[in-house]
Amino acid sequence: MTDILTAPDTGAPNADGAKPATKPARPYFSSGPCAKPPGWDAAKLATASLGRSHRSKIGKQRLQYAIDLMRDVLKLPDTHRIGIVPGSDTGAFEMAMWTMLGQRGVTTLAWESFGEGWVTDAVKQLKIDPIVIRADYGRLPDLAQVDWSTDVLFTWNGTTSGVRVPDAEWIPDDREGLSFADATSGVFAYDVDWAKIDVATFSWQKVLGGEGAHGVLILGPRAVERLESYTPAWPLPKVFRLVSKGKLTEGVFKGETINTPSMLAVEDAIFALEWAKGLGGGGLIARSDANAAALDAIVAARDWLGHLAADPASRSKTSVCLTVKGADEAFIKAMASALEKEAAAYDIAGYRDAPPGLRIWCGATVDTADIVALGPWLDWAYAVAKAS
Template sequence: MTDITKPARKPARPYFSSGPCAKPPGYSPEKLATQSLGRSHRAKIGKARLAYCIELMREVLGLPDTHRIGIVPGSDTGAFEMAMWSMLGARGVTTLAWESFGEGWVTDAVKQLKLEPTVMRADYGQLPDLDKVDWSDDVLFTWNGTTSGVRVPDAEWIPETREGLSFADATSAVFAYDIDWTKIDVATFSWQKVLGGEGGHGVLILGPRAVERLESYTPSWPLPKVFRLTKGGKLSEGVFKGETINTPSMLAVEDAIFALEWARGLGGLDALKARSAANAHALDKIVAERDWLGHLATDSGTRSRTSVCLTVEGADADFIKKMAKLLEDEGAAYDVAGYRDAPAGLRIWCGATVETQDIVDLGPWLDWAYASAKSA
């Protein structure tokens, strides 16, 4: 390998993984509240902390009182599958897929639930034609495709008078974009994305139309215990007040509370959006200044501001692995290789827990890694 001069300055926090993502600035485990640790989640203190976490999520998201928030098992995947298994089958289903997680919901609908959905696909970096979605169906989509760097532009394509329910996998979108909650019947996310929280827990948000579906429809297939949201034909309201279906990690709950209090202290959702936008802008500038870098999502209007996916001229999967390893070995950037099912490239998390200066400092290191990998 030719000796190529390394940049003098490294990102102070080289955490660019797209999940679990960077912790909030200033985080340390010693700063977590500990009064709920070692206690039952059903004890007064456990219930109070879970309810407080839900209250903080509502406050920071600006979620209206019409929508319920529940902490559920299985991260975003568990939350979304809980919604699918509990509510689908009452009418036709349309699934939108433009990246790997959307394809996962297609697989669930087709192979597991045997629903014969209408499937609308687009290649990585693109969106299907949203104007052609049939809203007499229930519609499943990812708001922000973590593995493709493509997002829906807004909620304007979702009609207020829809017949079906809207199911939004919003795990890389909440706390980063404005979401019109009047257009969302079901939304799911995990703390491990934009909040930089821990994995294993999902969040399920239900609008009134979703609650109506749950209380008026019983699926034909059996539901495992962790998917059951009703009892005696009525919504299990306790789930949305901190009475979780199974035992949560109170350590993970306290971790999420830390991140939410940090977000509230910054100024809430507007501040989080601004931080993410500044990070994405800094990365856009890096890309624009290099002819060997590009955006997988070519349309800036539907390009993610959180999980930004980049193309690298002439790179295959092995080349990207070399670049990522070089950066990791130097402590300059961790976990920047693109998702395994996506086209070969880099993926840089630009969510609010990342500092903009660290994105700026990453640019010269990308140059170094690219040149080093080419000369190897």
């Protein structure tokens, strides 16, 4: 399609669908791996640990430093341990499931594809019979239904649905079961009440804009007690084993990883964490909030755009999922493709299992000015798709 008109870059809707004059400076809106932190450059990464054993003095120092930075930025209390584990968030969450479930009943909450994945693991792989509480894409289930005499598995922020839990107030202090939070799109973007969380997992590739393949496992004291007092009926692969002779393998939470990590990925995460620390307390949350507000203003100004998550109280501020009036999968693909060809926005098509729509990452590593600049480009791409 040949464009004749060029619209001024005001952030306001382009009624005629003209191509905007200015593009987002960093058009990286993928929901994972996500945009690198502002100012990131591979040449800025520390390299002394590269080519060295992860068990060398410097290797262990850098791994421990990454753990210390995560604790600092997350405001994680000393009661909770942090371990770097293989397999990204998926590996970390499955490690938690395989090592701790089976001691009591299990409740799984599913309102998007990853929550459904934990249901599948529980039923088909671990062969336990969980209580399953579901909600459709864009909705949150009734959290009051949860039986806290069971272990409870949930996603803090549904990356593929744009729906999150509003807070941790629904988790009782006197719970009998453990709370397992897949928090990969939530940590660093929300203020988490860690007293309510027994197990949390995430990867560096989301709000920090780090690399994939490495997961982070956070264990509260009740989770440690479960690990040291309960042995699952099923066999555990080596990369899942967190206990030796009835005691937690503490080295895992002091930089002694179970398997060999990429020190380059560790240095990349350290860069992001140092940037985050430099923003000061709440800096990452404030950036995510500003980005989500800017995108919400774009949606509000266009009658053909909407939020998949209708309730603002449970609407994600990171992986924001949008509906497009009258769009099917082909229409969304045409929009995303047009934007990618213009280098105006990358990877904004919704998740393959979600209803057809757009998904725009608003995490802290994205600049608000780029969200604002994206609005007129969405108009242009919508016009392109309608004309194709």
